Amino acid sequence: MRVLVTGAGGFIGAHVLALLHRQGQVGGRRIDVLAAADQRLGTLPAGVVALEGDLGSDELLARIAALAPDLCFHLAAVPGGAAEADPALSRRVNLDTTLDLFDTLAAAGTGHAPPVVVYASTIAVYGSALPELVTPQTPLRPPLIYGAHKLACEVLLADFSRRGRLDGRSLRLPGIVARPHAPSGLVSAFMSELLHALAAGEPVTLPVGPEATAWWMSARRCAWNLVHAATMPVGDDPARAWPLPVLHLSMADVVQALSAEFGVDGHALVRHAPQPDVEAVFGRYPPLDDRIPRALGLRDDGDARALVRRALAPAGDTGDF
């Protein structure tokens, strides 16, 4: 089978690419061609086809059409903070280009079954005034343009699936750790900064209080879930969009796990300077009813210690995803 990963030069994309390359198959079907698309691609695993450039350009879409992927992981996006600062860019990349890609994949489909698209959506579709428990009935009220465009694409991918043009599976990714130390455009980057700082025994200032709760997942476990989603049986749910099972942890829980794992004094190293707007969006996540995604075989990291261990494993580590 022919597999494409967009956003493959990014944080999560690189983990997905590494996992696919190591496995060499998806759901028992051998990967014949593995292609990586991104604005800029670093060093790729041996044999991976590089599609470097603007995903929305005619040139790159033509190369994708020629590749005719059986399976696409669509991760390329302008992240939340950057999208909010430039709504026109968010529309172009997060909406228009995504729909152009879906159209291209559908038109290029050659097999008996429509091409599978695993779409990286976001928990930012839910909103900031959440109920005591988030369920499949929780109304979707994206509080940022990033979440609004992601939700629109979920809805439209579900429609491609209904029409039999694509086999879409949208996963609503939570804050994923640990992003590399670099400007990411994500307001939630502080979650990763916390992990890096305590692992290195360095001080860190958080824009939320110790009781702020979030939904956590390591990049490796996230990559595993995305690959699992490609072949999981989805039944007849017309929306084809699920949150991932998550660890619902406070900042204090994560500080404690890091302190134990790395033998540091987390309470001394962490300073809290809560910003109300950040706390409102990223610090008040309630428990999540994730029974449906669990039944589909999707998984969280297990516990806080396993989360920080997996999140901070070196890039070349071939261990647990």
Add this chain to the structure above:
Amino acid sequence: MRVLVTGAGGFIGAHVLALLHRQGQVGGRRIDVLAAADQRLGTLPAGVVALEGDLGSDELLARIAALAPDLCFHLAAVPGGAAEADPALSRRVNLDTTLDLFDTLAAAGTGHAPPVVVYASTIAVYGSALPELVTPQTPLRPPLIYGAHKLACEVLLADFSRRGRLDGRSLRLPGIVARPHAPSGLVSAFMSELLHALAAGEPVTLPVGPEATAWWMSARRCAWNLVHAATMPVGDDPARAWPLPVLHLSMADVVQALSAEFGVDGHALVRHAPQPDVEAVFGRYPPLDDRIPRALGLRDDGDARALVRRALAPAGDTGDF
């Protein structure tokens, strides 16, 4: 104030234009300029500015920018059946052009407050497997590409509102009667055919059974609701999308009202030839919890007799909307 009606050459648009022209004001503010946009415009009321052409063209968008509307009723759309037959056309008109219009209106806004956009969404956002009662918590599962594009625009109009760029109000229109005898591209056109036929004492065949239930509203009452929505206080509901209060009637209820109103034998004139796909989408609407839109001052037609009377009033009638 400057007011624009898109889709003004269409069935509902013409009623909105007529009502605005007659009132000469909206919410107490005098209408200084009333403009009508559509692919083709018929005879317009005196003084109405005609913007004829493709709404998505640079030329028409430039004319709209120059007009700088304070209020826009956006009704132009490719309807359900036609959209399903041509998904690319639906994307262009129902999604891309709508977002281009929103961008143009936001950029042209000149007043203290952002331009108001009353957006004609659809009950087709809900889906075909509805619960026993449709509530604000009912998950949205559009069963046609038309509904998927409308839902995407609801979400994105809400985001323009959140960002303070537009003041959006999406109303989810039910099947509106009585459309003129003409191909409309709407699968639900049979609802209007029923009214015209019995009013004329002619036989009609329906693609649903007598017990099929739908949500009904006359075009005049729909126009009244759209104009009311422009100035109703919407509070802090971030989604800014509401269904209209509707009459929940079976085909038999409507046949009975028509028989009484026009002195015909409806049971003899109506033949039922149920088509399962049409019945599934248009014949199984459950009751609607419309307390929130009622509290906003939106209204149904009153009862079945008033519905058919208002629906079949001649075009020039200056009576009840």
